[in-house]
Amino acid sequence: MKPPDLIEFLAHPYPRARVLSDAMKRIPSFALIVTALMLFGTATAGDSPGLCFDHVWIMVSPNAPERAALERAGFQIAGEVNRHDGQGTASITVEFHSTFLELLWLDPTVPVSPGLERAAEKFRQRTLWRTSGWCPFGIGVRRTTEKQAPLPFPTWSAAAPWMPPGSAHEMLTPRDDTKSPSLFIPPRTMADIAEQAARGARFQHPIGVHDITGVRLLSPRTYEPIEPLKYLQNQGVLTLKQDEQWVLELTFDGGAKKLAKDLRPDLPLIIHY
Secondary structure: OOOOEEOOOOOOOOOOOOOOOHHHHHOOHHHHHHHHHHHHOOOOOOOOOOEEEEEEEEEOOOOOOOHHHHHHHOOOOOOOOEEEOEEOEEEEEEEOOOOEEEEEEEOOOOOEOOOOHHHHHHHHHHHOHHHHOOOOEEEEEEEOOOOOOOOOOOOEEEEOOOOOOOOOEEEOOOOOOOOOOEEEEOOHHHOOHHHHHHHHOOOOOOOOOOOEEEEEEEEEOOOOOOHHHHHHHHOOOOEEEEEOOOEEEEEEHHHOOOOEEEOOOOOOEEEEO
16 A cells, blocks of 8 residues: 655644643533533534534744734743654644644744655745635544544545554645645544643733634635535534635634734734634
């Protein structure tokens, strides 16, 4: 069997530690309730694969000066810089109880493996989304059922050296697509709900939010959503809307405070909380 193709469309945070920290003991009961709702709310019956939102990345400038917009909005950013050796990117994250947000950039100090030059070029085009027309987002979803039910469209495997040995992402965006967001399902070893809860418990965001509970993707009017995007909308993972350009709307905690902040032009991001 041919090994999984080296990753071309996505970058994921550094491999997370597999051991739970004492932070699990401090997770508030509210977070556990939200986590349970996120985990089971989108699961479907029968052979349909239960899917829910896991995380999103946004392509930004080197070293992510755009992080200041997130900090002004009231988010605490994790201190680690995640290097994705082999694909030339780095990132920082904002951690929540069952989800996270990632700012991703091309880093000249991170090596690009032979054969991944095309991947680096795709990341560059996503960085230049305002003029290139490429989408600056990558959206990861995770399975909520043990059964590895097939999806109703072709997918392909993508692996990279920094990932756990033998693991691969299931890529939903066609390999040669140059307009859509990068859609993918991380391996279970990289999308553990309990480990994410432990990471999220380390942070108390000044804005007072706990988790991402809604995702809406706004796309240019000239863009026709691909089948995987429509499928994720039908599964309740996200919603779609046309607009003037690419924008992501994230809702936190069901929008309980009925407040919103628009982080443009620094980031193509609107938050509701």
